[in-house]
Amino acid sequence: MDKQIPYLLELCREMKDKTHCPYSKFRVGAALLCEDGTIFTGCNVENASYGLTICAERTAIVKAVSEGHKDFKAIAISSDMKNSFIVPCGACRQVLAEFGTNWDVYMTKPDLTYHKMSVGELLPMSFLPSSLGEEKIANGRGHLKNGIEANSMMTEDNGSSAEM
Secondary structure (H helix, E strand, O other), X not given: OOOXXXXXXXXXXXXXXXXXXXXXXXXXXXXXXXXOOOEEEEEOEOOOOHHHOEOHHHHHHHHHHHOOOOOEEEEEEEOOOOOOOOOOXXXXXXXXXXXXXXXXXXXXXXXXXXXXXXXXXXXOOOOOHHHHHXXXXXXXXXEOOOOOEOOEEEOOOOOOXXXX
């Protein structure tokens, strides 16, 4: 285990004290370890317009990226759930995957016991930045990405043309 992980676990627990969660009362703290050893922290910040709430994990990621850090080694998250490990929500999993799938997520309980998984394990079959560069079918105007017109296509079963 990286020698900074115990410190990361403690920091994520401390960050729960900085949350703004007057609606759910569900405190979450996060601590993000960058590849260069820099640590960024985050907490959930709720909003009366619920959809504008930001989770602790995304707060830490946004802080890191805004300071020029995009290569991460691990993130630790903490909540007040006594008997369950806190897990990132789906939106947070997708944001974590934006920065790679081969780094660690430490999901803790208040006593700092943890379960560790990689981002890729938490979000299998991820939609990644590389997905945007994959070859695409017609763009809806009858043209393929490479500019070839798609006014007709060959059917596989009988080889006849079908107008589009």
